[in-house]
Amino acid sequence: MRFRGQLNHRRGCRNDGSQAHVETNERRESTTVLAWMKTPAMILCLFTATAWGLQTNLEQQLQDPDPRVRENAVKEIGEQGNPASVATLATLVQDSEERVRVAVVRALIRLGSPASLAPLTLALNDGIPEIRYQAIDGIINFYLPGYVDTGFGGFFRSVSRRVESMFSDVDTVVADPDINVDPEVLRVFSQSLTGAPDMETRIRVARALGILRVQEAVPALVEACFSENTGLILESLRALQKIKDDTAGARISFLLMYPQEDVQIQAAMTLGLLGVEEAIGELRVTLETSEDEDVRAAALEALAFMPNESTALLFMRHLMDREEKLRIPAALGLGRLKDPEHLPHVESARQRERNAGVRLALNFALVSHGRLEYVSEIVSELESRARRGEARPYLIELAREDAVRNQLYAHLYSRNTEVRRNLCMVLATSGDSNSIVQLENLQRDRESEVALEASRAIRILRARGF
DSSP: OHHHHHHHHHHHOOGGGHHHHHHHHHHHHHHHHHHHHTSHHHHHHHHHHHHHHHHHHHHHHTTOSSHHHHHHHHHHHHHHTOGGGHHHHHTTTTOSSHHHHHHHHHHHHHHOOGGGHHHHHHHTTOSSHHHHHHHHHHHHHHHSTTSEEOSGGGTTEEOTTOOOOTTTTSOSOOOOTTOOOOHHHHHHHHHHHHHOSSHHHHHHHHHHHHHTTOGGGHHHHHHHTTSSOHHHHHHHHHHHHHHTOGGGGGGGGGGGGOSSHHHHHHHHHHHHHTTOGGGHHHHHHHHHHOOOHHHHHHHHHHHHHSOOHHHHHHHHHHTTOSOHHHHHHHHHHHHHHTOGGGHHHHHHHHHHOOOHHHHHHHHHHHHHTTOGGGHHHHHHGGGOTTTHHHHHHHHHHHTTSHHHHHHHHGGGGOSOHHHHHHHHHHHHHHOOHHHHHHHHHHTTOSSHHHHHHHHHHHHHHHHTTO
């Protein structure tokens, strides 16, 4: 007030131009204040204060008696993407209103924080099935980012059931082998597999156990195969295929006689992928007696994973079969046998074969016999959306041999992005310490998806001790 009085007194003075002098000082002071307010520091302070005020207001709205207010506040907090908000949202995972709980689960999925696992696990016991389903997908999404599409174009849509052929590593939707699943998640999943109130929740839990490759869940998944529900049996078999624990195989061979053909097919695939040699006799019976073409093909595919001299004649006979579904596993079986006597038959079959899928299998067989000049033909199929799902697992299997792996390194510099990216995936599974040196160059690839896949492959290889 004293300053204002002095200033007003000065404004009243007219002698010696002091009025103009005072006004000039005022303008200078005002300009200085405005300039300071425009500095980055001041802008940051104002922005922080505003954001803090908004956050505080949203947190207050979470306690509002109107469920619509709570729901909207949850959605806004989720869209802000701040993982520190998980603790605040977690308190509402058991809100009295269904619409609020749905919003909370979706927000927790979007935030993707390790702290989200506990409330999402709690949501598995929710009385509303849809909330349980989203909680399961959310837990998978934490370990396998991208499993749930949280964008506005496909809001919270899972990408499950994206299964290719049995030779495409069963199902491309699997978590990296170096992840460690939270023990509490494992406990609740195991309980839900047998004790969830509805069958769909049990099916989704079985799928999740397979995607996360939970070894500890194998006994429970085998027991689920004895269920009367076909959906649970199928998903449990797919899970066992991904986990690849051969101790599970002998107990599921009875499913080859199951009334539904789709169960017979999945059972045969599982027995083959797990290498259950005790089931070879039953698979041969299925191949020779089934009237369903797909079941017969699955039985031969299973036998091709564990070929021996007793099944060699089967592969030779079906190499000439009119059905391409049977020619493919016949070629694979002969390739894995690696018997030089069969090589001329494989070469002859390739010369006359016109089907792209069968030719690809025959190329696999030739490389298995040491004909490395056919490696490049398999690699070229990585460019094809239609054949990529077969070519990649063929290369994963073949690349376990040093000679084949060395052939692949030159293709890491292919002009085709998909070739480079998929070869990173191949080496992540079948590479060694020398592969890490080669992959390090791709960490600087011009395509970000290739660089990310190279980094992932290096991480996995190092986790395996290379």
